[in-house]
Amino acid sequence: MARIALENVSLDFPLFGAGSRSLKKAFMRLGTGGRLARDSADTVVVKALRELSFTVVHGERVGLVGPNGAGKSTLLRVLAGIYEPTQGLVESEGRPVALFDPSLGMDMEATGYENIMLRGLLMGLSRPELREKTADIAAFTELGEYLAMPVRTYSSGMLLRLAFAVSTSFVPDILLMDEWIGAGDARFLDKAQERLHGMVEESGILILASHSEEIIRRLCNRAFLLEGGRLIAAGTPEEVFAVYNDQGRAHEGF
Amino acid sequence: MQQIRLAASDLIEGLRAWVVWGLLGWQDVRQRYRRSLLGPLWLTLSLGVMVGGLGYVYGDLFKTPIDSYLPFLTGGFVAWGLISTLITESCTVFVAAEGYIRQLRLPFSLHVFRLIWRNLIIFFHNALVFVVVAIVFKIVPNWGLLWLIPGLFIILFNAFWVGLVLGALCARFRDIPQIVSSLIQVVFFMTPIMWKPELLANRPVFVHENPFFHFVELVRAPLLGEAIGRDTWVITIGFGLIGSVLAFLFFARARRRIAYWV
Secondary structure (H helix, E strand, C coil): CCEEEEEEEEEEEEECCCCCHHHHHHHHHHCCCCEEEECCCCCEEEEEEEEEEEEEECCCEEEEECCCCCCHHHHHHHHCCCCCCCEEEEEEECCEEEECCCCCCCCCCCEHHHHHHHHHHHCCCCHHHHHHHHHHHHHHHCCHHHHHCEHHHCCHHHHHHHHHHHHCCCCCCEEEEECCCCCCCHHHHHHHHHHHHHHHHHCCEEEEECCCHHHHHHHCCEEEEEECCEEEEEECHHHHHHHHHHCCCCCCCC | CHHHHHHHHHHHHHHHCHHHHHHHHHHHHHHHHHCCCCCCHHHHHHHHHHHHHHHHHHHHHCCCCHHHHHHHHHHHHHHHHHHHHHHHHHCCCCCCCHHHHCCCCCCCHHHHHHHHHHHHHHHHHHHHHHHHHHHHCCCCCCHHHHHHHHHHHHHHHHHHHHHHHHHHHHHHCCCHHHHHHHHHHHHHHHCCCCCCHHHHCCCCHHHHCCHHHHHHHHHHHHHCCCCCCHHHHHHHHHHHHHHHHHHHHHHHHHHHHHHHHC
8 A cells, every 4th residue: 555654754955066146146046945044055955845744545636736946856866765854754555666867768779679678677667567568569559660760859749758758657556646647649638647646546656846737637536736835725626726816816827 | 774775775686677778878889980981090190199199298208218208198098097987987877877867666786887887898999099109119918917906996885885975965065066077177187197106206285195096006007017006905995895884874864865966
């Protein structure tokens, strides 16, 4: 049974080289949520997450909502085990699989088939498991003969299909996504959602950060509103969007 | 204490993921093959041309007979190619793997293993130049060549801790790679690779107190069929042991921050 529990998790993100004013300014313009505080040694520290505590259990599909820089992506990376929090405890049962940027971790010179193998191994599958699944994965991508060609010749939509197909070829305990499901053509989006629904029903947890109210309402049964690294509201997507929209902010951020 | 345990499990998990770094490292090499006929053999070829050209000019300059100078030079270059590439690529080992580091939870050591594996494969490509030279100058291999195996192992062992340390430091301070590559160039000229150690008999400091000389010897001496000196064993193994302990303590402190730095 998949389960994630965060207890009082805070994460300070150091921005090195920020002594140069230009970078700091650029970041100030970029980051809206993260409070900028000055560290003693002329290093800017962004308080990306602050005192987060929550528990997500099996079968829940959580949408993360909030303006740009609210800490959604950072939180996903903490849940994926990529960032270790500065403070607090993250307990997770089950193996997380993160789908952040589909083209990352792909070898552009290698063929689609080789990338299926590569990505699968990176996600912790074994070679025999992958050999067994390759046909299924290939069928789901609908890329046909393109799979024998180098990935650099693919369009971004094709890359996405490939990444999605591999990453969802087995039912992960915990699936983490950062706003990319909107890419790809409409028919593939339907197909992807069908697969996602199936995956979540079978087991595990979905955590999806998105700016799209529609996608979160359709996919999620729970939502968290983040702002400035804090958890402002939690509840059903309807409740959370009511709070969010009440704040008079467009959901695209600023 | 917990950080030490996490660092240790990073190293163990990294080693155990040999299927992954084996494939990644292999793919790095294959990438060089893919769009050209010669692939990594281009590097081998250019090494061959360089060694051939330098051999004739410097052999004359140093008044060393070519049939002893050229094998010495080739062995030195093959060894130096491995050592210097391992060091300079260590600087980018984590920065270049940013895509993996920020998307997947993988042991950090995996990227270092990949780097080492890739350079070992390329080393064997470059060693072909020595084979050609050995054939031309009729060097008959003797059992001493087997010392190459422990010699290489010591180099790679040292490369592992250097990779962890330089990889993390260079991710944090982005100007270190430039410093390292200029230092490497200086070291190249100060280390007996182009010139024989006997030529500097009145300043043995540059030879015997220069760790790079000993690391080069680990490869060059077996190739030339000579015995590896006792000092070389002591210094290189000592470097490996002391370095890896210090590097481990450093890695235990730095590990969790690498993901922020890249």
